[in-house]
Amino acid sequence: MSALRIWSPAVAIERAWPRRLVGWLFLVASAAAVLFVREADHMSRDVFTTGASGVYGLVFGVAYLLNAYFGPDRAPGRDKLLAGSIEIDADVVTLDRVKDHTRIPRRQLEGGYLDVSRGECWAVLRQRSADAVWLRVRDVEEGRALLRAVGLAVEQHVFRTRLVSVAEEVLTPGARVAAWLVAVYGTMALGWAASRWLESDASGALIAAALGLCCVVVYGVLRLALPRAALVGTDGVSLRSFRARRFVPYASVAAVRADGRGVWLDQRSGPPLLLATVPRLSRRLLASMPKGARLGAATEVLLHRLNEAMAVAAPSDASAARFADLDRRGRSIDAWRRALEALAQGATGVAQYRRASVTEDDIARVLDDVAAPPERRIAAAIALTASGDPAVRGRVRIAASACANEALRHALERAAEGELEAADVELAERAHAHAAR
Structure with missing residues (x-):
């Protein structure tokens, strides 16, 4: 196989480890604050404040890490973009830029897509380490040729993208803040009550019931709060959430459209299905937005990939x-x-x-x-x-x-x-x- 070489005026590698490091530092500092409260001899106001800050930090750290590990790819800043070229051969993808030379084994690439949301066409290659290579290409055809060369084109590989959580899709910003506060203070109250029951002479049945209630609450919170994912293949879309899977074949989809909330699949039977890429906004914010506002980057990427996949999925006579x-x-x-x-x-x-x-x-x-x-x-x-x-x-x-x-x-x-x-x-x-x- 002959190597493919493409020159680009803008090439960047967006590293994932800085965001992940920040999240882990928050978790470590928050856990240290909670342990400090546990070892304290008296519950003064300063100790209580430290403990509450620790709980907030734990929640924030977990949310930040979830976004760092499973969130959308971040576009690189203009200061990171350098002219260079990409060369793809049988085993290695080589990036040559003004200041550096990077070799990436092809087996380290786990996904790729085209981003056409900014008035420019970008080819994005995801690595297993979550680092992403961003490369501006001349047009969609050149981007498709690049993805095909690395084995990540629409007919070669599924595309995975993040969807917002159920809570972000259903609740307005104010309701999400209220739910956040209830979850934080409710968790603190449950933890305090559980510690008191364990120290008392409460019956085993009461403690078991309390632990069962905690498990149910945690399960419900995870179902509502964890982000979801959509896998776009040539045969349909697989939707993944916490402990749930759903596959939607293209044969059941009449049309695909997008708006400010995400991408809609108009099903031939049943209500339209929303693939939410943007958290729900309040009515006031929606009213203030112009009618012709541009779609979000994640929405544009998902819509483009779906249209490509459905074009590839044109039926033939294989059922004859x-x-x-x-x-x-x-x-x-x-x-x-x-x-x-x-x-x-x-x-x-x-x-x-x-x-x-x-x-x-x-x-x-x-x-x-x-x-x-x-x-x-x-x-x-x-x-x-x-x-x-x-x-x-x-x-x-x-x-x-x-x-x-x-x-x-x-x-x-x-x-x-x-x-x-x-x-x-x-x-x-x-x-x-x-x-x-």
Whole structure:
């Protein structure tokens, strides 16, 4: 593979460790303040103030760390932007700038996308360390070529983005402040009551009930307060929140639009679904905003990626009757695999394939067709990998990497490795059926 080299007037690497370090320092200092109160002999006003500050610091530190680890990528300041070039070969991404030379192994890249929200087109490459490479490109086509070269284009890899928490989506700023205060002081009150019960002769049942109530409260707070995520693949959008998953296939989406709150998926059956990228604002702030106000950067990025993914996901004829020989039809996994391998390798049944005019290219199209039933895509993966060609296995892995449906992605990966089991196929079928309701 020939190397791709692109020159850019603005290249920067946004490091993640400074924000994370600030969060950890807050946590350590706050924990020290709380421990100081615990060891104090008397509860003077100064000690109480120190303890309250420690609790506030703990809450702030946790919130800051969550944003640092799971929040959106921060655009670099203008002072960090330098002219330079990026060169991509089989194993390494090399950044050459005026002041430095950086080599990044491609295996360290876990995501990439195009940001067109600022009147310019930026290609952003995320590393596993959460560092992000920002590179201004001439246009969208050059950005797509860059992402394709590193294996992070829309048809090669899922895109993960942060969504605001349920509390930020539902509550206005004033209500969020009130909820914050209730959570902080409520936590302090529960902690104080629990410590008194443990020191007293309270019954075990009372203490167990109190601990159970605390667990329920903590679970509810986490469900409301933790940020959520959306995974955009070629087959649909997977929504993740605390202890919850939901997959929305593009077949159930009639249109995609955006406003000041985020991106809306207009479903063919059911109410529109909001992918909230911006916390809810008060009515007064909304009224003061101009009607033609620009969308937020996170909203623009998500909308652009969704439009690209849905364009790639155009259906073909992979559900046609001529592909019925790929179906399992109640056979065991081993029998199904043997039949598919025989058909693909020119053994028993290949004449039937030829009568149906199904070629290896047809099978490859079934693998890539997101509108095809999951069972047929899995069958195509089994048939294609029968040859043992590493390049073909790589193609199956790429198709799996672009799936937002986690069950189907897992099944395709297992098929590529020759480790597919009946439970994997059944789970993918159930997930597809559930999403289609």
